[in-house]
Amino acid sequence: MTGMAQSHYRLGMNYYHGKGVDKNFAEALKWFRLAAQEKYPRALFMIGRMYATGKAVAVDPAEAANWYRLAAQAGYARAQNLLGQACFKGEGVAVDHGQAVRWFRLAALQDFADAQYNLGLMYAKGHGVEKDVTEAKRWWGKAAEQGNAKVQFTLGHMYLVGKGVKRNYAKARQWFRQAAEQNLPAAQYQLGIMHARGTGVLQNRTEARKWLEQAARQNHLDAQYSLGGILLKGGSEVYDPQAGFHWYRAAASRGHLRAQVALGLLYAKGLGTQPDLQQAYDWWLKAARAGSADAQYNIGVMYANGKGVPRDYGATRTWWTRAADQGHTKAQYCVGIMYSTGTGVPQDVDEALKWKEAAELWESLG
Secondary structure, eight states, X not given: OOHHHHHHHHHHHHHHHTSSSOOOHHXXXXXXXXXXXXXXXXXXXHHHHHHXXXXXXXXXXXXXXXXXXXXXXXXXXXXXXXXXXHHHHTXXXXXXXXXXXXXXXXXXXXTOHHHHHHHHHHHHHTSSSOOOHHHHHHHHHHHHHTTOHHHHHHHHHHHHHTSSSOOOHHHHHXXXXXXXXXXXXXXXXXXXXXXXXXXXXXXXXHHHHHHHHHHHTTTOHHXXXXXXXXXXXXXXXXXXXXXXXXXXXXXXXXXXXXXXXXXHXXXXXXXXXXXXXXXXXXXXXXXXXXXXXXXXXXXHHHHHHTSSSOOOHHHHHHHHHHHHHTTOHHHHHHHHHHHHHTSSSOOOHHHHHHHHHHHHHHHHHO
């Protein structure tokens, strides 16, 4: 390997990134190939990346894996890690978890954090090796110490739920915070929830709002929903119904069922927005059709009261029964009352008692 190979590689990278020259993937590939003739590992790897991503060439996972293998055999850790991923997923090569472990380990031994994380996953899941949570934690610890946010989050979750380690909320918070400070949305969400609930820390809704907001702005779905709840129900220090409406709507628009139910309630009450029973009905209907028992119950209430829709006891029974069948106790009581009073159905004392007993059973289990 000569200094000329390194020069060719650097020139290729300049064209690849458009550094000092116009970005030109075909020109980058030409220089990478010249460097690859002298088996320059980084050039071999970059050719593989270009085949993997379809830059200046057609996407070809098998060709990408071939180039990764050449770079991996030359000891390049990034290539070893991606070849391990290819072996694990069967991208361009046959699925071979044993080979995946081999390549992850070679890269991990060079302190390549992503490979240490992947090797930890293999031990945690028992893929290609005997399952060993202690060994998984050891490799994740090495990656976490290098600042790998994904691993820091994984360790935080292990300590939060006590999986493979003794539950320790202080350590969970420590690892979540390190990952959150690197802008990992999942860690920001978990840290926000810990502060909101007072899990291992003094309850602090202002701190909860801060972290949930950071995750929500990165489109973390559960963070958007939880932030809506904090802003509407978290106390005077964070109360902001307009912002709560905004985040519930953001989550609801992306299919979050509980957010759709909550958004419907805001429209029904005119909280954070103008009252709009049609919007309330539309959001509850969307959630109800997706199986939300709360939404099914709420639609039943609308039909029973004739608010936002014409009064229709048949529709009331239909929606309440759907919710009741899922164990919704209020709906079960309401269906029982309908049969007890003969409202919209033939009066039937036995049927009324059945639903009353079902509701009591669900309440006792709850």
